[in-house]
Amino acid sequence: MSLIKKIKRVLSAHFLHRWLMLALAVPIVIWSVTGSYFVLMDIGFIRSDHIDKQSVAYIDTNQINYPISAVYQRYPDADDISLKLLASHHYYRIKLKGKVFLLNANSGQLSAEITEPQAREITKGFQHQQSIPLEAKLIKVVLLREDGPAELAARHLPVWKMDFDDSAATTLYLSATTGELVTRRHDYWRLFDLFWKWHIMDYDDGESIDNKLLLITAIIAIISVIAGLLLTWQRRRRYL
Numbered sequence: 001m002s003l004i005k006k007i008k009r010v011l012s013a014h015f016l017h018r019w020l021m022l023a024l025a026v027p028i029v030i031w032s033v034t035g036s037y038f039v040l041m042d043i044g045f046i047r048s049d050h051i052d053k054q055s056v057a058y059i060d061t062n063q064i065n066y067p068i069s070a071v072y073q074r075y076p077d078a079d080d081i082s083l084k085l086l087a088s089h090h091y092y093r094i095k096l097k098g099k100v101f102l103l104n105a106n107s108g109q110l111s112a113e114i115t116e117p118q119a120r121e122i123t124k125g126f127q128h129q130q131s132i133p134l135e136a137k138l139i140k141v142v143l144l145r146e147d148g149p150a151e152l153a154a155r156h157l158p159v160w161k162m163d164f165d166d167s168a169a170t171t172l173y174l175s176a177t178t179g180e181l182v183t184r185r186h187d188y189w190r191l192f193d194l195f196w197k198w199h200i201m202d203y204d205d206g207e208s209i210d211n212k213l214l215l216i217t218a219i220i221a222i223i224s225v226i227a228g229l230l231l232t233w234q235r236r237r238r239y240l
Contacts, residue, residue: 020224027201027217034195046192048184051132051170053125059085066108068092074108086179087118093178100178113176116141119160122179123172136166143176150205151190156182 044050064083071081071092080095083105090105102111114122119141127134140163148157151171158176163169168186175182197206201214 016223016227020220020227024217024221024224027221030198034199037192037195038199041188041192046189048170048186048189050130051126051172051184053131059083059090063106064090065106066092066104070108071103087114087121100175102178113158114160114174114179116143116160118179119162119174119176122174123162126172126181132164132170133166136164136170139163139165145176151185151193152183 068081068083071094072078075081075094075096078094078096080093082093084091084093086102091111092103092105094101094103103109104111120138123138126132127136140161142161142163143158144152144161145158148154148159148161152159152161152173156173156175159182160174160176162172162174164171168188170186171184172181173183173185174180193206197203200206200209200211201217202208202211
């Protein structure tokens with residue numbers, strides 16, 4: 001076979017469509033499986049929108065011994081000052097120059113890090129019928145200061161990592177500074193993150209949707225589709 005004929009054969013619609021589609025077999029299966037998961041699962045459930053406190057705690061201002069006027073005088077440049085009930089104690093939540101900290105509303109003293117008993121008490125508020133099941137047990141409590149898991153943004157450290165034994169293996173991350181829930185995860189969300197990496201073909205952190213591998217695969221897919229359409233046109237008489 002001459003070189004020209006070999007080139008024509010390789011560039012033929014039949015050759016391109018057959019071999020390119022064969023090369024795309026695995027990515028297509030992955031796209032189908034992962035895409036189906038995205039469509040079938042409720043995104044609100046995946047994002048753990050159901051995991052929230054059962055009720056709002058009402059604050060009795062008569063129990064506040066350190067006046068808010070003193071807080072304003074003490075921190076005149078504060079971006080935000082609010083009063084909150086945390087683990088049966090009252091605190092002023094103060095945001096100043098990008099940092100957030102707590103001030104004891106009874107003594108006026110700066111609050112140290114949230115203790116483990118406090119973290120456990122805060123976590124109980126997330127266990128109710130519409131959130132984490134009441135029968136779920138808190139099986140592991142860890143204070144993370146420097147090295148957190150990939151599912152936790154480093155900016156939230158330090159945090160209390162609270163692991164439950166429910167069917168979804170739910171994890172709550174509480175700020176060790178303010179006691180606030182900074183993020184939450186469960187196995188369905190973790191699977192979503194894994195499938196997302198596979199879907200966009202970014203096997204590092206799953207954030208680069210414009211990576212080269214996905215671009216090359218998409219170009220191959222377009223060429224194979226065009227070759228398939230051309231092949232159909234060439235063989236149109238068979239279908240008439």
